[in-house]
Amino acid sequence: MKLDAKIPEGPMAEKWTNHKFRVKLVNPANRRKHKIIVVGTGLAGASAAATLSEQGYQIEAFTYSDSPRRAHSIAAQGGINAAKNYPNDGDSIYRLFYDTVKGGDFRSREANVYRLAECSNLIIDHCVAQGIPFAREYGGYLDNRSFGGAQVSRTFYARGQTGQQLLLGAFGALQKEIKKGGVKMHTRCEVIDIVVIGGQARGIISRNLITGELTRHEADAVVLATGGYGNVFFLSTNAMNCNASAAWRAYKKGAAFANPCYTQIHPTCIPVHGEYQSKLTLMSESLRNDGRIWVPKKAGDKRPANQIPEEERDYYLERKYPSFGNLVPRDLASRNAKQVCDEGRGVGPTGQAVYLDFADAIQRLGKANIEAKYGNLFEMYNRITDEDPYTTPMMIFPAVHYTMGGLWVDYNLMTTLPGLYALGECNFSDHGANRLGASALMQGLADGYFVIPNTINDYLASNKFEKVSTGHDAFAQAEKEAKDKLDRLLAVKGNRTVDDFHKELGHLLWENCGMSRNEKGLTEALEKIPQIRAEFWKNVNVPGSADDLNQALEKANRVADFMEFAELMVRDALDRPESCGGHFREESQTEEGEAKRDDENFCYVAAWEFKGLDEEPVLHKETLEFEEVHLAQRSYK
Amino acid sequence: MSEKINLTLKVWRQKRGEAGGFKTYEAKGIDTDASFLEMLDVVNDEITLKGEEEPIAFEHDCREGICGCCGSLVNGKTHGSHERTTLCQLHMRHFKDGETIVIEPFRAKAFPVIKDLIVDRSGLDQIIAEGGYVSVKTGNAPEASTTPIKKELAEAAMDAAECIGCGACVAACPNGAAMLFTAAKVSQYALLPQGHPERTQRVKNMVAKMDELGFGNCSNEYECAVACPKGIDVKNIARLNREFIKATLSQGK
Amino acid sequence: MSIKTTLMTSIGQKLLVATSGLVMFLLFLVPHMGGNVLFLFGPDLFNSYAHHLHQLVPVVIGIELLMLASISVHMATAVRLVLKNRQAADHRLSQKSSAERSLAAKLMPVSGVMIFIFIIKHLLDFKFYEKAKTTLHGIETYDVYAMVLSRFQSDPIHLLFYVGFMIAVGLHLSHALQSALQTYGLYVPREGSKIKLASAVIGWGMAATFAIIPVVAFIK
Numbered sequence A: 001m002k003l004d005a006k007i008p009e010g011p012m013a014e015k016w017t018n019h020k021f022r023v024k025l026v027n028p029a030n031r032r033k034h035k036i037i038v039v040g041t042g043l044a045g046a047s048a049a050a051t052l053s054e055q056g057y058q059i060e061a062f063t064y065s066d067s068p069r070r071a072h073s074i075a076a077q078g079g080i081n082a083a084k085n086y087p088n089d090g091d092s093i094y095r096l097f098y099d100t101v102k103g104g105d106f107r108s109r110e111a112n113v114y115r116l117a118e119c120s121n122l123i124i125d126h127c128v129a130q131g132i133p134f135a136r137e138y139g140g141y142l143d144n145r146s147f148g149g150a151q152v153s154r155t156f157y158a159r160g161q162t163g164q165q166l167l168l169g170a171f172g173a174l175q176k177e178i179k180k181g182g183v184k185m186h187t188r189c190e191v192i193d194i195v196v197i198g199g200q201a202r203g204i205i206s207r208n209l210i211t212g213e214l215t216r217h218e219a220d221a222v223v224l225a226t227g228g229y230g231n232v233f234f235l236s237t238n239a240m241n242c243n244a245s246a247a248w249r250a251y252k253k254g255a256a257f258a259n260p261c262y263t264q265i266h267p268t269c270i271p272v273h274g275e276y277q278s279k280l281t282l283m284s285e286s287l288r289n290d291g292r293i294w295v296p297k298k299a300g301d302k303r304p305a306n307q308i309p310e311e312e313r314d315y316y317l318e319r320k321y322p323s324f325g326n327l328v329p330r331d332l333a334s335r336n337a338k339q340v341c342d343e344g345r346g347v348g349p350t351g352q353a354v355y356l357d358f359a360d361a362i363q364r365l366g367k368a369n370i371e372a373k374y375g376n377l378f379e380m381y382n383r384i385t386d387e388d389p390y391t392t393p394m395m396i397f398p399a400v401h402y403t404m405g406g407l408w409v410d411y412n413l414m415t416t417l418p419g420l421y422a423l424g425e426c427n428f429s430d431h432g433a434n435r436l437g438a439s440a441l442m443q444g445l446a447d448g449y450f451v452i453p454n455t456i457n458d459y460l461a462s463n464k465f466e467k468v469s470t471g472h473d474a475f476a477q478a479e480k481e482a483k484d485k486l487d488r489l490l491a492v493k494g495n496r497t498v499d500d501f502h503k504e505l506g507h508l509l510w511e512n513c514g515m516s517r518n519e520k521g522l523t524e525a526l527e528k529i530p531q532i533r534a535e536f537w538k539n540v541n542v543p544g545s546a547d548d549l550n551q552a553l554e555k556a557n558r559v560a561d562f563m564e565f566a567e568l569m570v571r572d573a574l575d576r577p578e579s580c581g582g583h584f585r586e587e588s589q590t591e592e593g594e595a596k597r598d599d600e601n602f603c604y605v606a607a608w609e610f611k612g613l614d615e616e617p618v619l620h621k622e623t624l625e626f627e628e629v630h631l632a633q634r635s636y637k
Numbered sequence B: 001m002s003e004k005i006n007l008t009l010k011v012w013r014q015k016r017g018e019a020g021g022f023k024t025y026e027a028k029g030i031d032t033d034a035s036f037l038e039m040l041d042v043v044n045d046e047i048t049l050k051g052e053e054e055p056i057a058f059e060h061d062c063r064e065g066i067c068g069c070c071g072s073l074v075n076g077k078t079h080g081s082h083e084r085t086t087l088c089q090l091h092m093r094h095f096k097d098g099e100t101i102v103i104e105p106f107r108a109k110a111f112p113v114i115k116d117l118i119v120d121r122s123g124l125d126q127i128i129a130e131g132g133y134v135s136v137k138t139g140n141a142p143e144a145s146t147t148p149i150k151k152e153l154a155e156a157a158m159d160a161a162e163c164i165g166c167g168a169c170v171a172a173c174p175n176g177a178a179m180l181f182t183a184a185k186v187s188q189y190a191l192l193p194q195g196h197p198e199r200t201q202r203v204k205n206m207v208a209k210m211d212e213l214g215f216g217n218c219s220n221e222y223e224c225a226v227a228c229p230k231g232i233d234v235k236n237i238a239r240l241n242r243e244f245i246k247a248t249l250s251q252g253k
Numbered sequence C: 001m002s003i004k005t006t007l008m009t010s011i012g013q014k015l016l017v018a019t020s021g022l023v024m025f026l027l028f029l030v031p032h033m034g035g036n037v038l039f040l041f042g043p044d045l046f047n048s049y050a051h052h053l054h055q056l057v058p059v060v061i062g063i064e065l066l067m068l069a070s071i072s073v074h075m076a077t078a079v080r081l082v083l084k085n086r087q088a089a090d091h092r093l094s095q096k097s098s099a100e101r102s103l104a105a106k107l108m109p110v111s112g113v114m115i116f117i118f119i120i121k122h123l124l125d126f127k128f129y130e131k132a133k134t135t136l137h138g139i140e141t142y143d144v145y146a147m148v149l150s151r152f153q154s155d156p157i158h159l160l161f162y163v164g165f166m167i168a169v170g171l172h173l174s175h176a177l178q179s180a181l182q183t184y185g186l187y188v189p190r191e192g193s194k195i196k197l198a199s200a201v202i203g204w205g206m207a208a209t210f211a212i213i214p215v216v217a218f219i220k
């Protein structure tokens, strides 16, 4: 395997324009002859499917949901970035590019990030034309808010439901193309393997989630937009069905997996309540603007918050980072919360929470003001916890939120498996080791609306496509493997539920490969994961049959993949002894306990190649060159 | 403070292609801080390990009240009985120890039951396919700030656009009508200038599709709005009616 | 889409029900009530009103035909809608309606059928009934006043029947008026709506006014 990022020649600002001119095009009359499979209908998948269909390609799109509109993208709250500079506060494409590279702690590919910043403005234009009701000012023009990691206001939003509105826009475009006949939509249909013929991705095997039927679909190219793998931790802010399976199958069929250890832990989520907990809920980062984070000074102090006097409270962020205070970046805020809880100073019934206190803000600004700003968040918090944040401090704790790692892709978004593309959270491309707020939506839509429609034609035009039939051996083989795996899962008939195993795996990862990682913990995890996996295959209980709607089987099939994926994730974390972005290695910190990068040795993308289940994967390195943004250590003191 | 409660569940069980019926389950030691779906998880784990039958199938994904997957009739009410709350956001503290809870799928002719509590709501997507969008191709768009839009209009459009497509309005409607859902989409584009070029066709086609799929007829009883977890208002239905009348009057123009 | 297909859609059908209903309400029910009220002012005024009405035979026949058409459209469409709606909301076992859904709304089909029965009875009672004559200002005319008196005096069952059916009218109108307006696209809010209130006041007010006449006739 050779990694060729295919970064176009020329100055940064001209690369994309040049590239678009240089790639081969497919004549409009010939586009109908090419079938493209798009897996996933989140922001990235829906926008790609709709746009490619507008161009005239034949599209088949897949989602495991009952409707494309249910994709996890729907849950994004805060907003989407763009370099419009409407507030006239000094923003530009270059600044958005710069902030993103820096925010990613210098572990992303400059050329991709620059293109992302270039596309950002087109996204807003397009979404407004689609009738997305973005927030507006009294003059009728678009409003912006600020987000972490930037000193300008560049985030466009639609109340607290930006992801929903953007997804419904892309969903509408998809429905328009379905109606027109350009897209054939397969809902409740899970892709369970990728079919490779002659070294090219030429199709997929899907499972109809109602009847259990396995079906073969052939195409000239396959686009994966299947989202992130945060649910490997069991508890995360991701939707319950998010999984790594499609990407993992692609990896096993020859696509390299990049930086699997880069995960983002969001500091302000509602803490875990009990064993029954199934997922975690994000509370917007904006709360840190007015809330003060604290824990008791004494370990094991179980008094209710309002009985702990001021002098016995530790406002640890304000104490440690006097200039940024409660507004330090996500990774720092998360890590510090974990640290105080590890010291036994965590609050709440489980001791795994810190206070986010609005008492001072309410006194200073008045309750009405706070209500106007955060009313809906307070309401949501109250609905879940039954506590009133106006009178008792909120309790928060960090939670897994986003995964920067993903399938390795070149500048064209093609993986190392020819004909297989990866878009959105599913690829690794733009966020380096840490993603800035409001940038995932931007990336998903840039990939789908503007990048893939301009790059996939190069592949389609430069290759000859022999007609393949679904009767081909490769299809039969893939289908058989898929069927065998499902049958094996059903045959175990053990004593533990799928969730039980998933929780065990998730807990191990959270403890050993979560907010902070060290060699000992990672080595231990690397030993334990195969044991859990073996136990899973010996003792899991999957009820029901394979030829019916069977949610337990769907879940088991995904968890079986997580069991394998987790190992790669831990291996990657172990293999990167430096700290960067969301990846904090305790061995690599400054004297003050901050993350310390090692640019000399680790300024590369780690792309892993599958060599067989019992073999160690092979590491390939894509060295990162920084022409525009100069490598520098972050400081928030 | 959370406590543990015991409940009796009467759950609709239905195998694919067969007739269904209620079955009784005990939900023991349920934490009052758990969500309704987490309670079902606990019951399902027990059913699984007992091994006598399959766990209860129910739809869910985000568990944050935004994806629109979840929803059942709980004690005869869509999503349970709390205003502006989806089933996944309903918490067990609203139930009493010893209570019996009846859980049934959303019912409507246009929502056939697939299995247990899972129904087929694809009709809603088919309605959207008839025009619940602006037909703009990627690349066509003018600069985003070209057309200023009155803040009030943008807000009203957003009020309508918040619909999550859960189908509770249909299930709560005594007529199984999809008016609130359809009205929400029609309204969003009736309010925004971007939606105007297609408004005549949009409303006609979406309404025709709604009828074709077997959704019922609105009799202005407003059960939909009571049931809607997103607070979509019936003013959107009035707007849909207006749009429809205008479209009819502008026949052939 | 032609007008015809438009009228066959759900909203089109609703518009038909609303329009035929409003036609009956405005062209028949309101004038009829106005006329009936004259009964309270004694035989002369009432009989003179009836007399004048008879002079306008062509108009009256016109309106009667319009009423016949409206009621046919109203009922035929309403029955179609109700049947389709029953189907569309099939198989509901545990479903409960909310507190917000008014009794009037729930009972629309029932009150509608009751009103239909009432209309037939009412026509038999007064329209197709042998009427006595009297002289009014020297002109011979029907003694409608006496007829009304005779139909109710010393017949409590008949009286109860009429008053009872007026409850159906009240129920029907109180939902019908606001519902028709919402169908025409006028926003009738869920809570605190003036239109809802007005609809109830007018509906029940009219029903009560109609009901007063048999009561007065009975007492006299």
Ligand SMILES: Cc1cc2nc3c(=O)[nH]c(=O)nc-3n(C[C@H](O)[C@H](O)[C@H](O)COP(=O)(O)OP(=O)(O)OC[C@H]3O[C@@H](n4cnc5c(N)ncnc54)[C@H](O)[C@@H]3O)c2cc1C
Pocket: A039, A040, A041, A042, A043, A044, A045, A062, A063, A064, A065, A068, A070, A071, A072, A073, A074, A075, A076, A077, A078, A079, A080, A162, A163, A189, A190, A191, A192, A225, A226, A227, A228, A237, A238, A239, A242, A243, A245, A246, A282, A401, A402, A423, A424, A425, A426, A437, A438, A439, A440, A441, A442, A444
């Ligand atoms: C709570 C929350 C809030 C967020 N807020 C923001 C924000 O404010 N701003 C921001 O920029 N980002 C935000 N993010 C991140 C952002 O929402 C996601 O990164 C982004 O939406 C991912 O989009 P996607 O299209 O790549 O994938 P997804 O939306 O995850 O879509 C994946 C799709 O793939 C399908 N799929 C997956 N596997 C298969 C398979 N095997 N077969 C068939 N179909 C499959 C799924 O059905 C789905 O349609 C937030 C994330 C969370 C969790």
Ligand code: SF4
Pocket: B162, B163, B164, B165, B166, B167, B168, B169, B170, B180, B181, B184, B224, B227, B228, B229, B230, B231, B232
């Ligand atoms: S209108 Fe409300 S109840 Fe109906 S689908 Fe939308 S969100 Fe659900």
Ligand code: FES
Pocket: B059, B060, B061, B062, B063, B064, B065, B066, B067, B068, B069, B070, B071, B086, B087, B088, B089
């Ligand atoms: S599970 Fe998404 S709305 Fe309830």
